[in-house]
Amino acid sequence: MDFEDTQTEAAFRAEVRAWLAANAPRFVPAAEASEAERVKLMRAWTAEKAKAGYVGFTLPRELGGRGGSAVEEIIFVEEQARVAVPHIETFNLGPSVGIPVLMKHAHPEHVSRLAGPTLRGEVVWCQMFSEPGAGSDVAAIRTRAVRDGDEWVVNGQKVWTSGAHIADWGMLITRTNPAVPKHQGLTFFILDMKSPGVEVRPLKQMWGRSEFNEVFFTDVRIPDHQRLGDIDGGWQVVLTTLSNERLALIYDRTVGRNLVAPLLRLASHIPSPEGGSLVASSGFCDRLASYYAVVAGVDHIRKRISTSLSRNERPGAEATIGKMTLARVLQEMAAFGMDIAGTAGQVADADPDLAEIQESFFMSAGYRMGGGTEEIGKNIIAERVLGLPQDIRVDKNTPFQSPAGGR
Secondary structure, three states: OOOOOOOHHHHHHHHHHHHHHHHHHOOOOOOOOOOOHHHHHHHHHHHHHHOOOOOOOOOOOOHHOOOOOHHHEEEHHHHHHHOOOOOHHHHHHHHEEEHHHHHHHHHHHHHHHHHHHHOOOOOOOOEEOOOEOOOOHHHHHOOOEEEEEEEEEEEEEEEEOOOOOOOOEEEEEEEOOOOOEEEHHHEOOOOOOOOEEEEEEEEEOOOOOEEEEEEEEEEEEEEEEHEEOOOHHHHHHHHHHOOOHHHHHHHHHHOOOOOOHHHHHOOOOOOOOOEEEHHHHHHHHHHHHHHHHHHHHHHHHHHHHHHHHHHOOOOOOOOHHHHHHHHHHHHHHHHHHHHHHHHHHHHOOOOOHHHHHHHHHHHHHOOOOOOOOOOHHHHHHHHHHHOOOOOOOOOOOOOOOOOOOOO
16 A cells, blocks of 8 residues: 655646646635525536546546546545636436446437536536435336336435435336346436426525425436436436445545544633643543544555545445445534534634534434445455354345335
């Protein structure tokens, strides 16, 4: 595992820092900016990066990408996290997940038509997998697609769909054959979110925003040429999607945030029972040191992933380990920050450090479920790292729906 940049990587990092210093200040959102204003600013920032060749790092130049390496992308993400540019994670879904899925499974026409606008921020994507009765068990979805000539008619519901209210296109998994085992009767589509019959209902979250949604489909018609993969073979496309999603999660600066610095600054203004400020107390120092050690450990996991990518290798379950660890410790850090803030932690505060801790407190429980719950993550680690046998699945070879219409 390499901890230092190579000479080439160091030169690229310096180039990125200089570019960000010259360009990022023009795109810093105002603290009171509305969501619509932030989305507009995010589109402009994405277009600016695309113009400079800082999106789609591993994608071919003919599609609008950089034609570079995954290590370059990691370096850019690390450096971008240091500046106060707009950040809406939904914008990353298209370049990091959507386009790779299109390249592998879609008709070339869709790739050439959608890749460029996606990289420039003109087209935003969402991923419609989860349903009220199918979260971690993605293959248990019930949204139906029935073929009608050269089209498919879709009815059903999705939930927890991040960014659906601002998305232009969506990746949709449906059930097309309920008479076979659940993994074998799925079909994958891309869907224009402005299609008739698509209704998006934002869900209000505890921290006041509405970043994810319910999506309802009522007789939505999708042309067959927007199908990705084989009929009833959508699970293979799902696996491609999830593998890209989990790798991207560890570099998501929202999920990957840590509160070591905000906790340190907050504690410096809080008196300690031992005298002086809380930041000098042994109990606080021990707690903060334990958090720092975990964050440093996850940073080493990132380095391990970077090393694999620099060698043109595909990382294994490292991203899952990092995501699980960060999400859990983020929740612990946020709860600790609320505790030391005392009654002040119960009131929305303009202090940026306390505000970040409060937001993380509300968001962190969701992070432990998003992108695959901890139970799914533990199974991945158990099977792919430790070599343990798979869980017993009694429904593995059972038709999703019995002839009598059960299940």
